[in-house]
Amino acid sequence: MSTSEHGRHGPAVTMRDVAKVAGVSVATVSHVVNDKPGARIGDDARRRVQEAVIELGYRPNALAKTLSQGTSRFIGLVADAIATTPFAGQIIHGAQDEAWKHGYVLLVANTDGNLAAENEAIAMMLEHQVHGILYSTWFHREIQVPEALHQTDTVLVDCFAEGSGLPAVVPDEVQGGRTATEELLAAGHRRIAFINTTTPSPAQSGRLAGYRAALEAADVAYDESLVFPATPEQEGGYAATSGILDSKATAVFCHNDRVAMGLYDGLREHGLRIPDDIAVMGFDNQDVIAAHLRPPLSTVALPHYELGVAGVRLLLGLEPGPSAGPQLVACPPIRRHSI
Amino acid sequence: MSTSEHGRHGPAVTMRDVAKVAGVSVATVSHVVNDKPGARIGDDARRRVQEAVIELGYRPNALAKTLSQGTSRFIGLVADAIATTPFAGQIIHGAQDEAWKHGYVLLVANTDGNLAAENEAIAMMLEHQVHGILYSTWFHREIQVPEALHQTDTVLVDCFAEGSGLPAVVPDEVQGGRTATEELLAAGHRRIAFINTTTPSPAQSGRLAGYRAALEAADVAYDESLVFPATPEQEGGYAATSGILDSKATAVFCHNDRVAMGLYDGLREHGLRIPDDIAVMGFDNQDVIAAHLRPPLSTVALPHYELGVAGVRLLLGLEPGPSAGPQLVACPPIRRHSI
CATH class of the missing domain: 3.40.50.2300 (Response regulator)
Incomplete structure (x- = not known):
């Protein structure tokens, strides 16, 4: 533990080397390097040790430090x-x-x-x-x-x-669902469908609760027939297309961006334009997808x-x-x- | 270093505890646990130490071990x-x-x-x-x-x-480019476009070399006018659409899956069906995209x-x-x- 062996290539600088250059004892170097509380080191000695550490490129042995301190960094x-x-x-x-x-x-x-x-x-x-x-x-x-x-x-x-x-x-899934729905409400939509995941999870229940809260705050009655279950992938969004069209919704809040991407494909096949004919809101702000759909997808970011x-x-x-x-x-x- | 302190919650099992249960010295436990070469430990003592280690849930101190061995795990x-x-x-x-x-x-x-x-x-x-x-x-x-x-x-x-x-x-970018092109050749295509990235990189030069090698091996003349430069994202693939259509290519090898995704959008806008009207090959096998496009994208996997x-x-x-x-x-x- 008296040397600081950092690699297997070339000699390592030791605490002894630092002490020699700084003109102090090894104990003094140890106190400065390990920042021991209670040790009385003069400002001048401390400065000389710090300069020698930099000059020589001394690297304190992190493992030895851990052992003496009880926990690691x-x-x-x-x-x-x-x-x-x-x-x-x-x-x-x-x-x-x-x-x-x-x-x-x-x-x-x-x-x-x-x-x-x-x-x-x-x-x-x-x-x-x-x-x-x-x-x-x-x-x-x-x-x-x-x-x-x-x-x-x-x-x-x-x-x-x-x-x-x-x-x-x-x-905050509830706030996220509320924000997504509020964005659609703010654009003037009142008949807003929600494609929710079939997977029970805090996202499933939270985003639904947020959707309902936003509608309620805007005095729009909650209509259960506007909530569509789907597997939370492109395939689920695509499969939901005909139900969405039948519902006469003017806007869709999708459980996630992958669902929105599948819905884009389904809507396009029916000749609908986004957002002119129908507005789409995602969730996740998923890298590689959200910003690169045509048109780029409005969404809510998961704050990973x-x-x-x-x-x-x-x-x-x-x-x-x-x-x-x-x-x-x-x-x-x-x-x-x-x- | 004589104790193995693993956390701050609850007492840790020490080497001394192991020695006591095994009926041997602490030095013997240390030799067995650290697998020191040259230490002569009888089979019986070794077995008793190993049993006691398991029974007590003793966990050797990885940091102390590292210090004694010079490098860590x-x-x-x-x-x-x-x-x-x-x-x-x-x-x-x-x-x-x-x-x-x-x-x-x-x-x-x-x-x-x-x-x-x-x-x-x-x-x-x-x-x-x-x-x-x-x-x-x-x-x-x-x-x-x-x-x-x-x-x-x-x-x-x-x-x-x-x-x-x-x-x-x-x-192996060259092999990847060759494989992608061979897949299109094997499906009967001879007029194969290549949307390549505008970013100089081993992928840019390697995939092009592979494309040319596959064409040459199939006795298809290389036609520079079939190589289209594009930014390596959806937007680049989309922008390449009209050039691809003008080229009368029956198949397109895309620099990556994101380019293919953009090209899908462009081809659809022109009413073309994939693969009936035009075949598309990607590169990367990018998660979240490749398997979920309509139709699912044939591609070459980057072996990360x-x-x-x-x-x-x-x-x-x-x-x-x-x-x-x-x-x-x-x-x-x-x-x-x-x-």
């Missing part, structure tokens, strides 16, 4: 599906940017919902004495909390577990980046968090040309 | 844009699966092409004594190698640096997962790697309904 991120969706990546991105800002490194593990991989990932993170763990899912849902997560500080990101006592940050940021801030105690229930992150409207 | 992955593309995620996924298989944990850092963040990420990885670093880019290109990467073993993934001496794994796997295998010395140039990973055809 790691934050673990356990994700069920980083790779199979373009969504989760933005959670990582936000979490990482915020972690870095406070001097932490994000240790990412993708588990693909495999329980064994998940347990192993968490165990490894605990072995590496992470400061805490962000446990995230690629779509907003309630989860069973893995037992091992109780061995460290944990924040749930894009998921929650009622009664677990674990803090959580999730998108912000969820990652908020998760880290809760974990590091930079935010108090709500007194009850998950912390809600707003879904802002993204205005393009389909309304 | 970490492999670093530095990526320029995990989050802004659905591509890079699959590189992470493949690298992580392969790393785990051999007992390594992937330490991921997303840098967004920010040089300062990149340098800091690499420095942190070196501090944590990674076994080596995978340096990856979200699209295949030549890079300038950051100086710090020479301090550890490095493999370039989806990028390369001629003359750097660093091993690299990249997609396989690139991640191959990178780890090269880094761990499990594959010899090619004697010269980057290791090429094949781009397989994905057959759907647009041909």
